[in-house]
Amino acid sequence: MVAFAVALALVLFAVGIGAAYFVFASFLFGAGYEPTPRRAVERMLRYAEVGPSDTVFDLGAGTGAIVFRAARIYRARVVGVEVEPLRVAILRLRRRLGPFSDRITIRWGNLFRLDFRDASVVTAFLWPGAMTRLRPKLEAELAPGARLVSHCHPVPGWVADEYDPETDVYLYRWPAARESGAAPAGPTGGT
Numbered sequence: 001m002v003a004f005a006v007a008l009a010l011v012l013f014a015v016g017i018g019a020a021y022f023v024f025a026s027f028l029f030g031a032g033y034e035p036t037p038r039r040a041v042e043r044m045l046r047y048a049e050v051g052p053s054d055t056v057f058d059l060g061a062g063t064g065a066i067v068f069r070a071a072r073i074y075r076a077r078v079v080g081v082e083v084e085p086l087r088v089a090i091l092r093l094r095r096r097l098g099p100f101s102d103r104i105t106i107r108w109g110n111l112f113r114l115d116f117r118d119a120s121v122v123t124a125f126l127w128p129g130a131m132t133r134l135r136p137k138l139e140a141e142l143a144p145g146a147r148l149v150s151h152c153h154p155v156p157g158w159v160a161d162e163y164d165p166e167t168d169v170y171l172y173r174w175p176a177a178r179e180s181g182a183a184p185a186g187p188t189g190g191t
């Protein structure tokens, strides 16, 4: 009985460590793991008017809540970049098993090393510090006309074109988001 209790405790401990690793290990890179809720994904893709001619970059692709919906429902080309290897393995498995795999690219790596020049739409659900670090990179690399949609956290100092309080989604249009004099939609992130 004691042996069973010890074994059970060890298993629960290992499961806890594994779950904590899965959710929090990527924290230092820019965000822990939390899938974007389906309603927020829909709001993001609709705000950005994603369609077959778009190339969507999902920054921190997680297990693919945005990646696969953008490719399968909206027929976009999608590049999902993810730093955590278990999630990359899940993303690659889902890509292999599902339709439209030719429209989906999964990259294992740090999103801050990805070149955003080919993106017409950028999606993000990252933590505030990562949004701050992201801003100069976005300003250097986004093509005119690109849209950025972010769940939960704004780009500090940018002016949102739209904000949906129900799903907590911000839409930015580049380069209008940085131009002064535009009327802010919803809360802005300060400078």
Ligand SMILES: C[S@@+](CC[C@H](N)C(=O)[O-])C[C@H]1O[C@@H](n2cnc3c(N)ncnc32)[C@H](O)[C@@H]1O
Binding pocket: 026, 027, 029, 030, 031, 032, 033, 034, 035, 036, 058, 059, 060, 061, 062, 063, 064, 065, 066, 081, 082, 083, 084, 087, 109, 110, 111, 112, 124, 125, 126
């Ligand atoms: C809050 S989750 C969002 C997941 C996904 N976008 C979704 O909609 O379900 C953030 C993801 O970003 C990843 N991440 C955090 N920092 C990163 C970095 N610097 N480069 C690549 N991925 C990163 C995390 O591993 C995590 O999977």
